Amino acid sequence: MSDQLKQRNRELSILNAIAHALNQSVNLDQALETALEKVAALLGLSTSWIWLMHEDTHQPYLAAAQNLPPVLRDNPSKMGGWCYCLDTYEKGDLKGAANVNVVACSRLKGLVEGTDGLQYHASIPLYAQDKKVGVLNVGSAEWRELSEEDLRLLNTVGDLMSIAIERARLYEKSVEIGAVDERFRLARELHDTLGQNLVAILMRLETLDALLDGNTDRKILSETVRDAIALARDNLEDARRAVLNLRAAPLENRTLIEALKTLGQNIGGAASVRVKSIGEHPLSIRIEASLYRMAQEALNNIAQHADAQKVLIELTSTPQYVQLVVEDDGRGFDPENVREDRYGLIGLNERAHLLGGSFAIESAPDRGTRLEIHIPLEREI
Known part of the structure; x- marks a missing residue:
């Protein structure tokens, strides 16, 4: 087997592992960290990290990172807010499947200690169709030019991540919709059972109150009381059933x-x-x-x-x-x-x-x- 074919098989194996990690894990952050480790191994790079955009505020946040230089890892303030690569992404200058930009990291500008020699990184834009999802950054102290094959692999990884991130967000929304649906279901059930039964109990008690003012036969009074008690017991059973239905998981x-x-x-x-x-x-x-x-x-x-x-x-x-x-x-x-x-x-x-x-x-x-x-x-x- 030629060296080129061996390298191709290795790349496909790592891409498959990345896809598996992104598809199998319930925890998106954990899946992204696993994928980042494999991205570094894929291209022989020392560090990688991923920015995601908040859907509501559209502000960037660090979603996952692997082997950051100490000056960035130990100083959270250094990894907050906008930077050159994110500004470039926001302006749309990173858009395009072949447009992977290699930039000087503005967060490390003027620093020497704690950088592990890192100065440059490649930025891969993440999109879900035309929707901005985030930016994947990969870097190494001894930076080298990325080949066309490297660029293709990075874009493939970016596509896998974009799909996984969007799917995870859609799943979260479906869970929220499910919770709302459950509230509507419970409201319907409460209205159909507890509410109607409480009205019936109230009517029985009002009837009993009116009967007590007259010379009503004791048997009729007893029957009215028993009816109210039976309805109250039914209501209690309905309440227990509603609680049972709401038990988690x-x-x-x-x-x-x-x-x-x-x-x-x-x-x-x-x-x-x-x-x-x-x-x-x-x-x-x-x-x-x-x-x-x-x-x-x-x-x-x-x-x-x-x-x-x-x-x-x-x-x-x-x-x-x-x-x-x-x-x-x-x-x-x-x-x-x-x-x-x-x-x-x-x-x-x-x-x-x-x-x-x-x-x-x-x-x-x-x-x-x-x-x-x-x-x-x-x-x-």
Whole structure:
């Protein structure tokens, strides 16, 4: 094998390791530090660091660094604010796939001690399409001219980093959206159960208060009190269920099927819940969490309204789609003549459509209910 081919294989191996580090780590800062170490190894350079731009303020901040000279590493103030390379990037002078600038580091200007001999670095612009993401800097005490191959490799690394950074930011936004979605779900549940039951309890107590003023039969008074107590107990159970639904990380350290089985045991009511799995195609965290919440909402509805004896949760996963079916043998209802918010149907429909999927319901009085959520996986990025 020629030396050139060996070098090419080594470069591809390191690029693959960089891509793996950026794609596998949940912690973006840690992933960037690992990638920086491999960038230095790729080109035989001594140091590297990456600036990112705050999305809100568009101010630069040091996101990760590897083997900085002591004068920069030990003096945080030296690594704050704007500098020549960031100013150049902000003006757009670094834009362009072949435009990797080698500049004299303005943060080291006039310094000798603690610089480890570093004077110059190469700056690689990071973009997500036309959006400014940040700047990757690499340097070495004994600076050498970068070959066309070096420039190509650095731009490839920059592209990998830009994609990973933008994906991480989009994931953070999706988590925030999920938290808001959960608040809406809880608000709907509280309105549909706790709020309505509290109104019913209040009406019973007002009736009781009016009856106490007259010569009402004691049996009627007792029945009114018992009704109020029963409603209060139902309300307490609903409150406990709401708290259970909010427990953190239901999927943490568990598969989706395991989490669904636990969910069935906890909030299946008096019904016997069976969970069936067809296929084992891996799913994204977002889809797993959404499917779990949809099953949770469906089981809540069954426990509150269906009076079912048996419930089946069936999860089918293939490379093309995932399907969740929740079926019960309860009292059922006429879907055409019921408010959607009464059985949480709006929330289920919204969740399915947010994933590009569909939601269908089959039910009839005294014939049970079947909910079917179908999510295509080709849409996932």
